[in-house]
Amino acid sequence: MRMPTGIACGVMSLALLFLLTPAACTAGWSARDDSDTLTQVSTIDALLQGVYDGVMTFETLRTHGDFGIGTLAALDGEMLAFDGRFFQVSADGVARQVSDDAQTPFAAVTFFNRDLEYTLPEGLDLAGVESFLDSRLDTLNTFYGIRIDGAFASMVTRSVPAQKKPYPPLTEVTAKQNIFDFTDVSGTVVGFRCPAYVAGVNVPGYHLHFLTEDGRAGGHVLSLTISKADASVDVTRDFLMLLPDADSDFYDIDLTPDNEDALEQAEK
Ligand SMILES: [Zn+2]
Structure with missing residues:
Protein backbone atom coordinates (compact mmCIF):
# COMPACT_ATOMS: atom_id res chain seq x y z
CA MET A 1 0.00 0.00 0.00
CA ARG A 2 1.43 3.36 -0.97
CA MET A 3 0.59 6.87 0.01
CA PRO A 4 -1.15 9.09 -2.56
CA THR A 5 2.12 10.68 -3.67
CA GLY A 6 0.44 12.20 -6.73
CA ILE A 7 -1.58 14.58 -4.55
CA ALA A 8 1.36 15.58 -2.38
CA CYS A 9 3.41 16.08 -5.50
CA GLY A 10 0.70 18.25 -7.07
CA VAL A 11 0.59 20.54 -4.05
CA MET A 12 4.34 20.76 -3.96
CA SER A 13 4.61 21.55 -7.66
CA LEU A 14 2.25 24.51 -7.18
CA ALA A 15 4.53 25.86 -4.45
CA LEU A 16 7.70 25.18 -6.39
CA LEU A 17 6.33 25.82 -9.83
CA PHE A 18 9.65 26.82 -11.32
CA LEU A 19 11.76 24.27 -9.55
CA LEU A 20 9.97 21.01 -10.24
CA THR A 21 9.47 19.64 -13.70
CA PRO A 22 6.36 17.62 -14.63
CA ALA A 23 8.64 14.60 -15.01
CA ALA A 24 9.57 14.86 -11.35
CA CYS A 25 5.87 14.94 -10.56
CA THR A 26 5.08 11.63 -12.22
CA ALA A 27 8.05 9.86 -10.64
CA GLY A 28 6.18 8.75 -7.52
CA TRP A 29 3.39 7.19 -9.52
CA SER A 30 5.54 5.41 -12.07
CA ALA A 31 7.61 3.99 -9.22
CA ARG A 32 4.63 1.91 -8.03
CA ASP A 33 5.87 -1.64 -8.07
CA ASP A 34 4.34 -4.52 -10.01
CA SER A 35 3.46 -6.46 -6.91
CA ASP A 36 0.43 -4.24 -6.37
CA THR A 37 -1.10 -5.08 -9.75
CA LEU A 38 -4.14 -7.26 -10.17
CA THR A 39 -3.61 -8.95 -13.52
CA GLN A 40 -6.68 -10.41 -15.15
CA VAL A 41 -7.02 -12.73 -18.15
CA SER A 42 -10.15 -12.18 -20.32
CA THR A 43 -13.39 -10.88 -18.77
CA ILE A 44 -16.13 -12.37 -16.58
CA ASP A 45 -18.78 -11.56 -19.18
CA ALA A 46 -16.86 -13.56 -21.81
CA LEU A 47 -16.81 -16.49 -19.38
CA LEU A 48 -20.56 -16.04 -18.77
CA GLN A 49 -21.07 -16.36 -22.52
CA GLY A 50 -19.08 -19.60 -22.73
CA VAL A 51 -15.63 -18.47 -23.87
CA TYR A 52 -13.89 -21.38 -22.13
CA ASP A 53 -10.92 -22.11 -24.40
CA GLY A 54 -7.60 -21.68 -22.65
CA VAL A 55 -5.81 -18.50 -23.65
CA MET A 56 -2.82 -18.47 -21.29
CA THR A 57 -0.66 -21.22 -19.78
CA PHE A 58 -0.20 -21.38 -16.04
CA GLU A 59 3.52 -21.06 -16.70
CA THR A 60 2.80 -17.55 -18.01
CA LEU A 61 0.04 -16.81 -15.49
CA ARG A 62 2.42 -17.39 -12.59
CA THR A 63 4.72 -14.65 -13.94
CA HIS A 64 1.83 -12.26 -13.09
CA GLY A 65 1.18 -13.45 -9.56
CA ASP A 66 1.46 -16.07 -6.85
CA PHE A 67 -2.10 -15.63 -5.59
CA GLY A 68 -5.51 -15.58 -7.21
CA ILE A 69 -8.54 -17.36 -8.58
CA GLY A 70 -10.03 -18.40 -11.90
CA THR A 71 -10.82 -21.52 -13.87
CA LEU A 72 -9.15 -23.89 -16.32
CA ALA A 73 -9.58 -24.49 -20.05
CA ALA A 74 -13.01 -25.92 -20.94
CA LEU A 75 -14.23 -24.64 -17.51
CA ASP A 76 -12.60 -27.69 -15.92
CA GLY A 77 -13.21 -26.81 -12.27
CA GLU A 78 -12.33 -23.96 -9.95
CA MET A 79 -8.79 -22.61 -9.66
CA LEU A 80 -7.07 -20.94 -6.73
CA ALA A 81 -3.48 -20.01 -6.00
CA PHE A 82 -1.60 -18.89 -2.91
CA ASP A 83 2.04 -18.97 -1.82
CA GLY A 84 2.90 -19.63 -5.48
CA ARG A 85 1.01 -22.93 -5.64
CA PHE A 86 -1.83 -23.22 -8.16
CA PHE A 87 -4.66 -25.69 -7.51
CA ARG A 96 -4.69 -31.14 -7.16
CA GLN A 97 -1.85 -28.87 -8.24
CA VAL A 98 -2.09 -27.42 -11.74
CA SER A 99 0.67 -28.25 -14.22
CA ASP A 100 2.51 -25.40 -15.96
CA ASP A 101 1.24 -26.40 -19.40
CA ALA A 102 -2.44 -26.30 -18.39
CA GLN A 103 -4.28 -23.23 -19.63
CA THR A 104 -6.81 -20.77 -18.28
CA PRO A 105 -9.65 -18.94 -20.07
CA PHE A 106 -10.23 -16.57 -17.11
CA ALA A 107 -8.13 -15.77 -14.07
CA ALA A 108 -7.15 -12.91 -11.79
CA VAL A 109 -3.83 -12.95 -9.96
CA THR A 110 -1.51 -10.71 -7.98
CA PHE A 111 1.64 -11.02 -5.92
CA PHE A 112 0.14 -11.11 -2.44
CA ASN A 113 1.65 -8.79 0.17
CA ARG A 114 -0.29 -8.41 3.39
CA ASP A 115 -1.16 -4.77 4.11
CA LEU A 116 -3.92 -5.33 6.69
CA GLU A 117 -4.77 -8.17 9.04
CA TYR A 118 -7.87 -8.85 11.12
CA THR A 119 -9.01 -11.58 13.43
CA LEU A 120 -12.52 -12.48 12.31
CA PRO A 121 -15.15 -12.90 15.05
CA GLU A 122 -16.35 -16.44 15.61
CA GLY A 123 -19.73 -17.19 14.09
CA LEU A 124 -19.51 -14.70 11.20
CA ASP A 125 -21.13 -15.95 8.01
CA LEU A 126 -20.03 -14.95 4.50
CA ALA A 127 -22.16 -11.79 4.44
CA GLY A 128 -20.84 -10.99 7.91
CA VAL A 129 -17.22 -11.40 6.78
CA GLU A 130 -17.89 -9.15 3.80
CA SER A 131 -19.43 -6.36 5.87
CA PHE A 132 -16.77 -6.77 8.60
CA LEU A 133 -14.04 -6.17 6.02
CA ASP A 134 -15.97 -3.50 4.08
CA SER A 135 -16.38 -1.42 7.22
CA ARG A 136 -12.63 -1.51 7.84
CA LEU A 137 -11.32 -0.78 4.36
CA ASP A 138 -10.39 2.84 3.61
CA THR A 139 -12.33 2.82 0.37
CA LEU A 140 -14.42 0.43 -1.71
CA ASN A 141 -13.08 1.99 -4.91
CA THR A 142 -9.95 -0.09 -5.34
CA PHE A 143 -9.01 -3.77 -5.57
CA TYR A 144 -8.15 -5.98 -2.60
CA GLY A 145 -6.58 -9.43 -2.47
CA ILE A 146 -8.35 -11.31 0.34
CA ARG A 147 -6.91 -14.30 2.17
CA ILE A 148 -8.54 -16.00 5.16
CA ASP A 149 -6.65 -18.71 7.03
CA GLY A 150 -8.10 -20.74 9.83
CA ALA A 151 -10.91 -22.97 10.97
CA GLY A 191 -9.92 -14.25 -3.67
CA PHE A 192 -10.56 -10.62 -4.37
CA ARG A 193 -12.85 -7.76 -3.51
CA CYS A 194 -13.38 -5.74 -6.68
CA PRO A 195 -15.05 -2.32 -6.87
CA ALA A 196 -18.58 -1.99 -8.27
CA TYR A 197 -17.28 -0.34 -11.44
CA VAL A 198 -15.68 -3.58 -12.72
CA ALA A 199 -19.15 -4.94 -13.62
CA GLY A 200 -18.80 -6.78 -16.92
CA VAL A 201 -15.03 -7.13 -16.52
CA ASN A 202 -14.74 -8.99 -13.21
CA VAL A 203 -17.02 -9.83 -10.26
CA PRO A 204 -18.01 -6.72 -8.25
CA GLY A 205 -17.66 -7.36 -4.51
CA TYR A 206 -16.17 -10.53 -3.07
CA HIS A 207 -15.24 -13.60 -5.13
CA LEU A 208 -13.63 -16.30 -2.99
CA HIS A 209 -12.34 -19.85 -3.48
CA PHE A 210 -11.37 -22.37 -0.77
CA LEU A 211 -8.80 -25.10 -0.28
CA THR A 212 -8.72 -27.46 2.70
CA GLU A 213 -5.57 -27.46 4.83
CA ASP A 214 -4.54 -30.86 3.45
CA GLY A 215 -4.81 -29.46 -0.10
CA ARG A 216 -7.19 -32.18 -1.23
CA ALA A 217 -10.58 -30.47 -1.58
CA GLY A 218 -12.23 -27.09 -1.96
CA GLY A 219 -14.09 -25.00 -4.55
CA HIS A 220 -15.85 -21.70 -5.18
CA VAL A 221 -17.19 -20.43 -1.83
CA LEU A 222 -21.00 -20.23 -1.58
CA SER A 223 -21.25 -19.85 2.18
CA LEU A 224 -19.14 -20.22 5.31
CA THR A 225 -19.14 -19.75 9.07
CA ILE A 226 -15.99 -18.58 10.84
CA SER A 227 -14.76 -20.62 13.77
CA LYS A 228 -11.27 -19.20 14.31
CA ALA A 229 -9.71 -17.38 11.38
CA ASP A 230 -7.60 -14.39 10.37
CA ALA A 231 -8.14 -12.30 7.27
CA SER A 232 -5.19 -10.76 5.40
CA VAL A 233 -5.80 -8.00 2.88
CA ASP A 234 -3.52 -6.85 0.06
CA VAL A 235 -4.43 -3.35 -1.12
CA THR A 236 -4.04 -3.47 -4.89
CA ASP A 245 -5.18 -13.61 -28.92
CA ALA A 246 -6.97 -12.65 -32.12
CA ASP A 247 -8.24 -16.18 -32.93
CA SER A 248 -10.27 -16.44 -29.71
CA ASP A 249 -14.07 -16.75 -29.60
CA PHE A 250 -13.77 -13.69 -27.38
CA TYR A 251 -13.89 -11.51 -30.49
CA ASP A 252 -17.04 -13.10 -31.95
CA ILE A 253 -19.40 -12.57 -29.01
CA ASP A 254 -21.55 -9.56 -28.20
CA LEU A 255 -20.22 -8.03 -25.00
CA THR A 256 -22.58 -5.03 -25.02
CA PRO A 257 -25.49 -6.45 -22.93
CA ASP A 258 -25.57 -6.04 -19.16
CA ASN A 259 -25.09 -9.52 -17.67
CA GLU A 260 -25.54 -8.58 -14.02
CA ASP A 261 -28.41 -11.03 -13.41
CA ALA A 262 -26.55 -13.91 -15.06
CA LEU A 263 -23.46 -13.10 -12.98
CA GLU A 264 -25.49 -13.13 -9.77
CA GLN A 265 -26.93 -16.51 -10.73
CA ALA A 266 -23.57 -18.01 -11.73
CA GLU A 267 -21.30 -16.76 -8.97
CA LYS A 268 -23.29 -15.94 -5.83
ZN1 LIG B 1 -15.35 -18.72 -8.52
Missing part, protein backbone atom coordinates in the same frame (compact mmCIF):
# COMPACT_ATOMS: atom_id res chain seq x y z
CA GLN A 88 -7.53 -27.06 -9.55
CA VAL A 89 -10.68 -28.21 -7.74
CA SER A 90 -12.40 -30.58 -10.14
CA ALA A 91 -16.14 -31.19 -10.47
CA ASP A 92 -15.87 -34.02 -7.93
CA GLY A 93 -14.46 -31.57 -5.36
CA VAL A 94 -10.98 -33.10 -5.43
CA ALA A 95 -8.07 -30.66 -5.52
CA PHE A 152 -14.45 -22.83 9.66
CA ALA A 153 -17.46 -24.28 11.47
CA SER A 154 -19.04 -24.71 8.05
CA MET A 155 -17.98 -24.22 4.46
CA VAL A 156 -20.08 -24.76 1.34
CA THR A 157 -18.33 -24.77 -2.02
CA ARG A 158 -19.12 -25.72 -5.57
CA SER A 159 -17.24 -26.81 -8.64
CA VAL A 160 -18.14 -27.31 -12.27
CA PRO A 161 -17.41 -30.04 -14.82
CA ALA A 162 -15.33 -29.57 -17.97
CA GLN A 163 -17.49 -28.61 -20.97
CA LYS A 164 -17.49 -29.69 -24.59
CA LYS A 165 -18.00 -27.47 -27.63
CA PRO A 166 -20.29 -25.83 -28.46
CA TYR A 167 -19.84 -24.43 -24.95
CA PRO A 168 -23.05 -23.60 -23.03
CA PRO A 169 -23.28 -20.30 -21.13
CA LEU A 170 -21.98 -20.34 -17.55
CA THR A 171 -25.46 -20.13 -15.96
CA GLU A 172 -26.39 -23.42 -17.68
CA VAL A 173 -23.29 -25.08 -16.24
CA THR A 174 -23.67 -23.69 -12.72
CA ALA A 175 -27.34 -24.76 -12.68
CA LYS A 176 -25.90 -28.31 -12.56
CA GLN A 177 -22.90 -27.53 -10.31
CA ASN A 178 -21.77 -29.96 -7.63
CA ILE A 179 -22.01 -28.63 -4.09
CA PHE A 180 -19.73 -29.69 -1.24
CA ASP A 181 -20.52 -29.29 2.46
CA PHE A 182 -17.66 -29.18 4.94
CA THR A 183 -18.08 -29.10 8.73
CA ASP A 184 -15.31 -28.06 11.13
CA VAL A 185 -12.75 -27.73 8.37
CA SER A 186 -9.43 -25.88 8.33
CA GLY A 187 -8.02 -24.28 5.24
CA THR A 188 -7.44 -21.15 3.20
CA VAL A 189 -9.89 -18.86 1.44
CA VAL A 190 -8.40 -16.92 -1.48
CA ARG A 237 -4.34 -0.26 -6.86
CA ASP A 238 -3.09 -1.24 -10.29
CA PHE A 239 -5.17 -3.25 -12.73
CA LEU A 240 -3.90 -4.97 -15.88
CA MET A 241 -6.31 -6.72 -18.24
CA LEU A 242 -4.90 -9.20 -20.76
CA LEU A 243 -7.27 -10.06 -23.59
CA PRO A 244 -7.05 -13.30 -25.62
Whole structure:
Protein backbone atom coordinates (compact mmCIF):
# COMPACT_ATOMS: atom_id res chain seq x y z
CA MET A 1 0.00 0.00 0.00
CA ARG A 2 1.43 3.36 -0.97
CA MET A 3 0.59 6.87 0.01
CA PRO A 4 -1.15 9.09 -2.56
CA THR A 5 2.12 10.68 -3.67
CA GLY A 6 0.44 12.20 -6.73
CA ILE A 7 -1.58 14.58 -4.55
CA ALA A 8 1.36 15.58 -2.38
CA CYS A 9 3.41 16.08 -5.50
CA GLY A 10 0.70 18.25 -7.07
CA VAL A 11 0.59 20.54 -4.05
CA MET A 12 4.34 20.76 -3.96
CA SER A 13 4.61 21.55 -7.66
CA LEU A 14 2.25 24.51 -7.18
CA ALA A 15 4.53 25.86 -4.45
CA LEU A 16 7.70 25.18 -6.39
CA LEU A 17 6.33 25.82 -9.83
CA PHE A 18 9.65 26.82 -11.32
CA LEU A 19 11.76 24.27 -9.55
CA LEU A 20 9.97 21.01 -10.24
CA THR A 21 9.47 19.64 -13.70
CA PRO A 22 6.36 17.62 -14.63
CA ALA A 23 8.64 14.60 -15.01
CA ALA A 24 9.57 14.86 -11.35
CA CYS A 25 5.87 14.94 -10.56
CA THR A 26 5.08 11.63 -12.22
CA ALA A 27 8.05 9.86 -10.64
CA GLY A 28 6.18 8.75 -7.52
CA TRP A 29 3.39 7.19 -9.52
CA SER A 30 5.54 5.41 -12.07
CA ALA A 31 7.61 3.99 -9.22
CA ARG A 32 4.63 1.91 -8.03
CA ASP A 33 5.87 -1.64 -8.07
CA ASP A 34 4.34 -4.52 -10.01
CA SER A 35 3.46 -6.46 -6.91
CA ASP A 36 0.43 -4.24 -6.37
CA THR A 37 -1.10 -5.08 -9.75
CA LEU A 38 -4.14 -7.26 -10.17
CA THR A 39 -3.61 -8.95 -13.52
CA GLN A 40 -6.68 -10.41 -15.15
CA VAL A 41 -7.02 -12.73 -18.15
CA SER A 42 -10.15 -12.18 -20.32
CA THR A 43 -13.39 -10.88 -18.77
CA ILE A 44 -16.13 -12.37 -16.58
CA ASP A 45 -18.78 -11.56 -19.18
CA ALA A 46 -16.86 -13.56 -21.81
CA LEU A 47 -16.81 -16.49 -19.38
CA LEU A 48 -20.56 -16.04 -18.77
CA GLN A 49 -21.07 -16.36 -22.52
CA GLY A 50 -19.08 -19.60 -22.73
CA VAL A 51 -15.63 -18.47 -23.87
CA TYR A 52 -13.89 -21.38 -22.13
CA ASP A 53 -10.92 -22.11 -24.40
CA GLY A 54 -7.60 -21.68 -22.65
CA VAL A 55 -5.81 -18.50 -23.65
CA MET A 56 -2.82 -18.47 -21.29
CA THR A 57 -0.66 -21.22 -19.78
CA PHE A 58 -0.20 -21.38 -16.04
CA GLU A 59 3.52 -21.06 -16.70
CA THR A 60 2.80 -17.55 -18.01
CA LEU A 61 0.04 -16.81 -15.49
CA ARG A 62 2.42 -17.39 -12.59
CA THR A 63 4.72 -14.65 -13.94
CA HIS A 64 1.83 -12.26 -13.09
CA GLY A 65 1.18 -13.45 -9.56
CA ASP A 66 1.46 -16.07 -6.85
CA PHE A 67 -2.10 -15.63 -5.59
CA GLY A 68 -5.51 -15.58 -7.21
CA ILE A 69 -8.54 -17.36 -8.58
CA GLY A 70 -10.03 -18.40 -11.90
CA THR A 71 -10.82 -21.52 -13.87
CA LEU A 72 -9.15 -23.89 -16.32
CA ALA A 73 -9.58 -24.49 -20.05
CA ALA A 74 -13.01 -25.92 -20.94
CA LEU A 75 -14.23 -24.64 -17.51
CA ASP A 76 -12.60 -27.69 -15.92
CA GLY A 77 -13.21 -26.81 -12.27
CA GLU A 78 -12.33 -23.96 -9.95
CA MET A 79 -8.79 -22.61 -9.66
CA LEU A 80 -7.07 -20.94 -6.73
CA ALA A 81 -3.48 -20.01 -6.00
CA PHE A 82 -1.60 -18.89 -2.91
CA ASP A 83 2.04 -18.97 -1.82
CA GLY A 84 2.90 -19.63 -5.48
CA ARG A 85 1.01 -22.93 -5.64
CA PHE A 86 -1.83 -23.22 -8.16
CA PHE A 87 -4.66 -25.69 -7.51
CA GLN A 88 -7.53 -27.06 -9.55
CA VAL A 89 -10.68 -28.21 -7.74
CA SER A 90 -12.40 -30.58 -10.14
CA ALA A 91 -16.14 -31.19 -10.47
CA ASP A 92 -15.87 -34.02 -7.93
CA GLY A 93 -14.46 -31.57 -5.36
CA VAL A 94 -10.98 -33.10 -5.43
CA ALA A 95 -8.07 -30.66 -5.52
CA ARG A 96 -4.69 -31.14 -7.16
CA GLN A 97 -1.85 -28.87 -8.24
CA VAL A 98 -2.09 -27.42 -11.74
CA SER A 99 0.67 -28.25 -14.22
CA ASP A 100 2.51 -25.40 -15.96
CA ASP A 101 1.24 -26.40 -19.40
CA ALA A 102 -2.44 -26.30 -18.39
CA GLN A 103 -4.28 -23.23 -19.63
CA THR A 104 -6.81 -20.77 -18.28
CA PRO A 105 -9.65 -18.94 -20.07
CA PHE A 106 -10.23 -16.57 -17.11
CA ALA A 107 -8.13 -15.77 -14.07
CA ALA A 108 -7.15 -12.91 -11.79
CA VAL A 109 -3.83 -12.95 -9.96
CA THR A 110 -1.51 -10.71 -7.98
CA PHE A 111 1.64 -11.02 -5.92
CA PHE A 112 0.14 -11.11 -2.44
CA ASN A 113 1.65 -8.79 0.17
CA ARG A 114 -0.29 -8.41 3.39
CA ASP A 115 -1.16 -4.77 4.11
CA LEU A 116 -3.92 -5.33 6.69
CA GLU A 117 -4.77 -8.17 9.04
CA TYR A 118 -7.87 -8.85 11.12
CA THR A 119 -9.01 -11.58 13.43
CA LEU A 120 -12.52 -12.48 12.31
CA PRO A 121 -15.15 -12.90 15.05
CA GLU A 122 -16.35 -16.44 15.61
CA GLY A 123 -19.73 -17.19 14.09
CA LEU A 124 -19.51 -14.70 11.20
CA ASP A 125 -21.13 -15.95 8.01
CA LEU A 126 -20.03 -14.95 4.50
CA ALA A 127 -22.16 -11.79 4.44
CA GLY A 128 -20.84 -10.99 7.91
CA VAL A 129 -17.22 -11.40 6.78
CA GLU A 130 -17.89 -9.15 3.80
CA SER A 131 -19.43 -6.36 5.87
CA PHE A 132 -16.77 -6.77 8.60
CA LEU A 133 -14.04 -6.17 6.02
CA ASP A 134 -15.97 -3.50 4.08
CA SER A 135 -16.38 -1.42 7.22
CA ARG A 136 -12.63 -1.51 7.84
CA LEU A 137 -11.32 -0.78 4.36
CA ASP A 138 -10.39 2.84 3.61
CA THR A 139 -12.33 2.82 0.37
CA LEU A 140 -14.42 0.43 -1.71
CA ASN A 141 -13.08 1.99 -4.91
CA THR A 142 -9.95 -0.09 -5.34
CA PHE A 143 -9.01 -3.77 -5.57
CA TYR A 144 -8.15 -5.98 -2.60
CA GLY A 145 -6.58 -9.43 -2.47
CA ILE A 146 -8.35 -11.31 0.34
CA ARG A 147 -6.91 -14.30 2.17
CA ILE A 148 -8.54 -16.00 5.16
CA ASP A 149 -6.65 -18.71 7.03
CA GLY A 150 -8.10 -20.74 9.83
CA ALA A 151 -10.91 -22.97 10.97
CA PHE A 152 -14.45 -22.83 9.66
CA ALA A 153 -17.46 -24.28 11.47
CA SER A 154 -19.04 -24.71 8.05
CA MET A 155 -17.98 -24.22 4.46
CA VAL A 156 -20.08 -24.76 1.34
CA THR A 157 -18.33 -24.77 -2.02
CA ARG A 158 -19.12 -25.72 -5.57
CA SER A 159 -17.24 -26.81 -8.64
CA VAL A 160 -18.14 -27.31 -12.27
CA PRO A 161 -17.41 -30.04 -14.82
CA ALA A 162 -15.33 -29.57 -17.97
CA GLN A 163 -17.49 -28.61 -20.97
CA LYS A 164 -17.49 -29.69 -24.59
CA LYS A 165 -18.00 -27.47 -27.63
CA PRO A 166 -20.29 -25.83 -28.46
CA TYR A 167 -19.84 -24.43 -24.95
CA PRO A 168 -23.05 -23.60 -23.03
CA PRO A 169 -23.28 -20.30 -21.13
CA LEU A 170 -21.98 -20.34 -17.55
CA THR A 171 -25.46 -20.13 -15.96
CA GLU A 172 -26.39 -23.42 -17.68
CA VAL A 173 -23.29 -25.08 -16.24
CA THR A 174 -23.67 -23.69 -12.72
CA ALA A 175 -27.34 -24.76 -12.68
CA LYS A 176 -25.90 -28.31 -12.56
CA GLN A 177 -22.90 -27.53 -10.31
CA ASN A 178 -21.77 -29.96 -7.63
CA ILE A 179 -22.01 -28.63 -4.09
CA PHE A 180 -19.73 -29.69 -1.24
CA ASP A 181 -20.52 -29.29 2.46
CA PHE A 182 -17.66 -29.18 4.94
CA THR A 183 -18.08 -29.10 8.73
CA ASP A 184 -15.31 -28.06 11.13
CA VAL A 185 -12.75 -27.73 8.37
CA SER A 186 -9.43 -25.88 8.33
CA GLY A 187 -8.02 -24.28 5.24
CA THR A 188 -7.44 -21.15 3.20
CA VAL A 189 -9.89 -18.86 1.44
CA VAL A 190 -8.40 -16.92 -1.48
CA GLY A 191 -9.92 -14.25 -3.67
CA PHE A 192 -10.56 -10.62 -4.37
CA ARG A 193 -12.85 -7.76 -3.51
CA CYS A 194 -13.38 -5.74 -6.68
CA PRO A 195 -15.05 -2.32 -6.87
CA ALA A 196 -18.58 -1.99 -8.27
CA TYR A 197 -17.28 -0.34 -11.44
CA VAL A 198 -15.68 -3.58 -12.72
CA ALA A 199 -19.15 -4.94 -13.62
CA GLY A 200 -18.80 -6.78 -16.92
CA VAL A 201 -15.03 -7.13 -16.52
CA ASN A 202 -14.74 -8.99 -13.21
CA VAL A 203 -17.02 -9.83 -10.26
CA PRO A 204 -18.01 -6.72 -8.25
CA GLY A 205 -17.66 -7.36 -4.51
CA TYR A 206 -16.17 -10.53 -3.07
CA HIS A 207 -15.24 -13.60 -5.13
CA LEU A 208 -13.63 -16.30 -2.99
CA HIS A 209 -12.34 -19.85 -3.48
CA PHE A 210 -11.37 -22.37 -0.77
CA LEU A 211 -8.80 -25.10 -0.28
CA THR A 212 -8.72 -27.46 2.70
CA GLU A 213 -5.57 -27.46 4.83
CA ASP A 214 -4.54 -30.86 3.45
CA GLY A 215 -4.81 -29.46 -0.10
CA ARG A 216 -7.19 -32.18 -1.23
CA ALA A 217 -10.58 -30.47 -1.58
CA GLY A 218 -12.23 -27.09 -1.96
CA GLY A 219 -14.09 -25.00 -4.55
CA HIS A 220 -15.85 -21.70 -5.18
CA VAL A 221 -17.19 -20.43 -1.83
CA LEU A 222 -21.00 -20.23 -1.58
CA SER A 223 -21.25 -19.85 2.18
CA LEU A 224 -19.14 -20.22 5.31
CA THR A 225 -19.14 -19.75 9.07
CA ILE A 226 -15.99 -18.58 10.84
CA SER A 227 -14.76 -20.62 13.77
CA LYS A 228 -11.27 -19.20 14.31
CA ALA A 229 -9.71 -17.38 11.38
CA ASP A 230 -7.60 -14.39 10.37
CA ALA A 231 -8.14 -12.30 7.27
CA SER A 232 -5.19 -10.76 5.40
CA VAL A 233 -5.80 -8.00 2.88
CA ASP A 234 -3.52 -6.85 0.06
CA VAL A 235 -4.43 -3.35 -1.12
CA THR A 236 -4.04 -3.47 -4.89
CA ARG A 237 -4.34 -0.26 -6.86
CA ASP A 238 -3.09 -1.24 -10.29
CA PHE A 239 -5.17 -3.25 -12.73
CA LEU A 240 -3.90 -4.97 -15.88
CA MET A 241 -6.31 -6.72 -18.24
CA LEU A 242 -4.90 -9.20 -20.76
CA LEU A 243 -7.27 -10.06 -23.59
CA PRO A 244 -7.05 -13.30 -25.62
CA ASP A 245 -5.18 -13.61 -28.92
CA ALA A 246 -6.97 -12.65 -32.12
CA ASP A 247 -8.24 -16.18 -32.93
CA SER A 248 -10.27 -16.44 -29.71
CA ASP A 249 -14.07 -16.75 -29.60
CA PHE A 250 -13.77 -13.69 -27.38
CA TYR A 251 -13.89 -11.51 -30.49
CA ASP A 252 -17.04 -13.10 -31.95
CA ILE A 253 -19.40 -12.57 -29.01
CA ASP A 254 -21.55 -9.56 -28.20
CA LEU A 255 -20.22 -8.03 -25.00
CA THR A 256 -22.58 -5.03 -25.02
CA PRO A 257 -25.49 -6.45 -22.93
CA ASP A 258 -25.57 -6.04 -19.16
CA ASN A 259 -25.09 -9.52 -17.67
CA GLU A 260 -25.54 -8.58 -14.02
CA ASP A 261 -28.41 -11.03 -13.41
CA ALA A 262 -26.55 -13.91 -15.06
CA LEU A 263 -23.46 -13.10 -12.98
CA GLU A 264 -25.49 -13.13 -9.77
CA GLN A 265 -26.93 -16.51 -10.73
CA ALA A 266 -23.57 -18.01 -11.73
CA GLU A 267 -21.30 -16.76 -8.97
CA LYS A 268 -23.29 -15.94 -5.83
ZN1 LIG B 1 -15.35 -18.72 -8.52
